Amino acid sequence: MTNPFRVAAAVIAGGVAVILDSTIVAVALHQLATDLHADVRTIQWVSTAYLLALGVVIPVVGWLQGRVGAKRLWMAALALFLVGSVLCAFAWNAPSLIAFRVIQGAGGGAMLPLMTTMVVQATGEADRNRVVSVVALPAAVGPILGPVIGGLILGAASWRWLFLVNVPLCLLGLLLAWRLIPSDTPSRRVRLDARGFALLSPGLVVLLWGLSNASGSFVRADVLIPLAAGAALLTAFVLRAVRLGPAALVDLDVLRSRNTWAATSLLFLSGAALYGAMFLLPLYWQQSRGSTALEAGLLLIPQGVGSLLSRVAATRLLDRVGPRAVAMAGFALVGLATVPFALAGEHTAIWPLMTALFVRGLGLGIVLIPLMTVAFVGLPHEKIPHASIVTRIAQQVGGSVGVALLAVVLANSGSFDVAFWWTLAFTAVAVALSFTLPKAGEAASHVALDRSDDAVVRH
Template identity: 70%
Template structure:
């Protein structure tokens, strides 16, 4: 049965603007050296170009459910995309490091609202039976964005000025705004939605503190640094306080944690955390492996990662078909097993290992990553009432964001510690890649909690539980 025309239009309009945000975070990451040189800033200062963007995401993501209720999805989407466009243009005309960092905050505020809202709008527009096929489209930029971003960034830097890293967003944003104005259905905001101010004062600072602490781990001292320990402890305490507060307020909380009463939602959230750690953690190790151990430059390392992106691209259709045949549990287990097995060759690789087996391994790894994302993005909303979908989208987005930061931080410390204990850099990379395999192994075990095909086609019991608990 064909997907409804309006659902396809909504998906296309949202993805056109959303792809700019997905690519932006990783495109800029390859330009820190050029930015530091051109703007006359130190490494510690220029690192805030990425850190400030990350923290801005943490501020706004928890508020998206409330903002959608107040403004309506279409208005919020267009406002957030406009803010991201404004931030991109301002970044391109930044005159020094502080101005660029400030403009990246503007970008982050717009992008932070768009990421969970993108998934929410598409899921709410689609019938549950159509979600698996739609997620093959939604998962495409999510899967290959972190992989192709560094390649695109390297090509732009090779051909021109760093300012084009931000100007490249302009045509995508303008096209996204035009399609959104024409195709997104107008929805009426709920006038009764009140801001959970206490929840906001607990959740946003908690997420910012956790992300800030994790972003500082890569410096000297790792997890023993004061600017790591203090934010992580503070963030954890604030997060615990928010959980207690949200459980009391239930449906009136800033982020309704009642959605986690649904087994598919909490299992998918846990796996999004682990997939974020596996994807983004490995995206720290893989370019470093090619550059530090094999002598490639930034562009060469990015080009060598293309097979992983190709694998992610090719697996999306097969993953949707498998999802209908063997269910989310089977696809997730298969995908994570493939990711783990394809990472093992890098745990044995050295400076002279042939490129071709590693290229084949990256292709297989991409197949697994593309396969994993689709069932997780589909099953996370199984059985949830329409009003609960924004909250589930926020929870899964936070899980992936924190998981990615945690994976990068932990693997950076492992790599640094292993390198300091031995003069053999190849051995240090082997240790770090084995930890990546370990993350994937845990994800395989958690995948067995996901529903099988029978559970997905049966009447949605989780929805009844969630709805009744919110009354």
């Protein structure tokens, strides 16, 4: 029988680099623009290209897993991410760096949903809370520690080490994947829903692109046109997927489970709160308080420490009081810890703000574990890849919406306190929505899905 903790160890070793990479470059954009002789608008594509590549690949991961098997796909994606990282480190100008970030994103886009899928499929219901809490750790801490690590690297070395630091992590991940992840037999009968792919991936890409353009206003052609096009393509995909059911590229029947749709909605909001704040906080320290990139990274350490420390407590609380209470408590902590920043001024003492960051990290660490666990409760084995893709897309789009909205608020108000009040609004909605999660002792499954052992997912 597969040991899920061995699978989790291999997945974390390889996946942590991908998760860190989502934010590690954020503090380096000014340095990259200077060293590569590019304007800010061009260098922003170093982050945008990575994000768009993720959007292209994530929807097709379920089909790829069925065709080549989870282990082969994981190792191939990790190898591609490794190649992209090395190429990024040796980029000679902004266009080459942007192109190599696309390669990185293609590998990372396959790994993000797959890391959850492999662990959940290897774990029984009884051990799922403990195992998922392990896998949730890099997902909770990685985006927070990214700017910290990025600031430390920039303070000691060239920006090229932002990418070279991935090399040992990827090599270790490949070794552990080869040794610890069991081989699985791919299904050669899986077909690609080509029309669904032609709707979903471009829809996500243009939607994310439109959101990334909203730096000062949503009322612009390069924002409204991509958002409208993306919404139209995604709507067409949803209508097609509902009609096709299990034959669709992503089986949206998983959202008929109350657990899955509630967790998906909350992951959207948690993505907005997490990535939105990670956009604001470094800017606050640097623009409002005059900190350097290194200092801003160091000042964010308490948030990462809080997320690390809350993991064990979250698992125990989940077993004792249930997902609803844990999620509500986590989002409430995030909201309360945001208030000091909304009230802070240029001369507010730093230590109260760092304490607030620690509490905010506790809340973020607590939130992800029940959401990542509940999303898969009651789902049959073959539905898990689809639920993983849906939740990952929700978190990715939520993060982009949060960043775009807060960027517009900050640009128009010129005030960090207004932007922080908006992040508080995200968490307030999440607290209310947490009531849809199951209570302790409530029936585990609210899924109206076909559970036949003979069911075959056809794409």
